Amino acid sequence: MSTPLLRITDLSVSYALPRRGTGLGTGAALREVSLDVRAGEILGIVGETGSGKTTLARATVGLVTPATGTITFDGVDIGGLQGSALRGFRRRGQVQLVFQDPLRSLDPDLTVGQLVSEPLAIAGVPRSEQRVRVEEAIGLVGLDPSTIHDRLPRQLSGGQRQRIALARAIVTRPQLLFCDEPVSALDVSNRNLVLSLLDRLRRELGLAVVIIAHDLSSLAGVADRIAVFYRSRLVESGPVEEVLTRPAHPYTGLLTASAPSVAHEDRLRPADLRLEQGAEPPKGGPDSCVFLARCRFAHEACHQQPLTTPLPGTADRTAACHAATTWPSQIATTSTSTAADQPAAAG
Ligand SMILES: Nc1ncnc2c1ncn2[C@@H]1O[C@H](COP(=O)(O)OP(=O)(O)OP(=O)(O)O)[C@@H](O)[C@H]1O
Ligand code: SF4
Ligand SMILES: [Mg+2]
Structure with missing residues (x-):
């Protein structure tokens, strides 16, 4: 497999957070995340x-500094860039982010022409x-410039x-585009x-695109790979x-079960x-699996957060669940016995 564009x-x-009576504390926004993005793919994050x-998107474009870990883009460690090196990386616009709320991210006093040319002037x-x-x-985004x-x-x-x-994001001809809840x-x-349009841009420009979404349904028809955060x-x-x-994680299972368009x-x-x-929801401690309180497959091992590891027998899958390979068969057993015991209760 070739080297990923982003590793x-x-x-x-972590973000600094005010704590009542004790000054500043910190809150973890991302913990021990390892993820690749390959050239020309669409990765959906849900x-x-x-x-x-x-x-994750803000850290990759250099808007927040990681507490730990590395971010390598096109072979260069960008997670550790500071000062003029960081400004130079952002100016070149090889990784672009389309913000969650386009109205708020576009200066209301600038015309479309000025807005789209701004990143070029900066570069x-x-x-x-x-x-x-x-x-x-x-034109590439399907609008008439005139x-x-x-x-x-x-x-x-x-x-x-x-x-x-x-248009503002692709005008610098980036290799990687993050779209934060574009739809x-x-x-x-x-x-x-x-x-x-994102799919067409990926094909025509050879862009890698990361689409962030709340629900699986909007990603199902467009993404090549999916990454699930909890x-x-x-x-x-x-x-x-x-x-x-x-799905290998019970939370992903819940998402797929709740998405009407994900029929299989x-x-x-x-x-x-x-x-x-x-x-009674299982009780956890600070080291427990993040999903413990909602998980019907929780067991003794789950008092330790599982690492995100390759799924046995698969080429390209990871999961962070102690029961990743066993819970689906537990469901199969439960469903079969439920169906046999209570034939009218299916649904
Ligand atoms: N600037 C900030 N200062 C302090 N905490 C923050 C800041 N930005 C985000 N957080 C916290 O970090 C965590 C992750 O936030 P983030 O915005 O990455 O979530 P998200 O998955 O994008 O959520 P949403 O789907 O609502 O956009 C949250 O607990 C949030 O409150
Ligand atoms: S590690 Fe345990 S608690 Fe966490 S999702 Fe897997 S089975 Fe459930
Ligand atoms: Mg967000």
């Missing part, structure tokens, strides 16, 4: 709110080249704003348009089809994965 190894990020998705591209590059980028060039962000629709944010604020038709940790990763049809044979049901009604 993140044991990355931990996880509930606060699980660390945006922090030092001569003014004489900028106009052509701006029009090329606006009608949109002089408009302000408030004069654009939500879908157009998302495209302008994308969560869009209606279904705009959502599909933006996702197929409470600051990467709990599972692998090729999209395999993760969707044979032997479909999991949310009830197969949730704690039984009235059951």
Whole structure:
């Protein structure tokens, strides 16, 4: 397998947080995350709110400094860059981030033309080249430069704003693009348009794209691989089809069971994965698995957080679960006996 474009190894990020009465403390936003992004692929990152998705993107573009771990992009350790080296890396724009909220990230007083040319000016591209590059980028995202060039962000629709944010990101011809929830604020038709646009940009420009989302459904049709985050940790990763049809972490199982568009044979049901009604949630300590309190497969070993390790017998999958290879058969057994005992209760 070729060297990945981006390699993140044991990355931990903490934020300073005010603590009542005791001054400043820290809160972990990412813990011991290891993840690769390959040239030309679409990697989908999914996880509930606060699980660390945006922090991963911000650390990769140099907006937050890792507490520990390394981030290697195209063979260069970018996690440790500081001062002018960091500014130079960000100016070149080889890794770009499209922020979660395009309206807030676009300066309301700048026209589309000014917004899209700004990264070129920062990267030092001569003014004489900028106009052509701006029009090329606006055209690549499917908009007509002649009608949109002089408009302000408030004069654009939500879908157009998302495209302008994308044009601004690709104008520097990056190798890697992070899109933070690019479709969560869009209606279904705009959502599909933006996702197929990202797929086209990946093919035409050879870009690697990381799409961050809350739900698996929007990633299912576009991503090559999926990475699942839960409470600051990467709990599972692998090729999209395999993760969707044979999840290895109970949290991924819950996500797939709850996503109506993720239809597959032997479909999991949310009830197969949730704690039984009235059951006491397992009690954990600071070292326990992050999913312990919600996990019906918890056992003694789970009082120690499992490492994210390759899944036995697979080429390209990782999971952080002590029962990664055994819980699916527990469900099969339970479901079979439930079906036999109570034939009318299926669903
Ligand atoms: N600037 C900050 N200062 C302090 N804590 C922060 C800061 N940014 C994020 N956090 C905390 O870090 C954790 C991870 O946040 P992050 O924004 O990466 O989550 P996320 O997965 O992107 O969530 P969402 O889906 O809501 O966007 C959260 O607990 C969050 O409160
Ligand atoms: S390690 Fe244990 S508690 Fe955590 S998800 Fe796996 S089975 Fe559940
Ligand atoms: Mg976020």
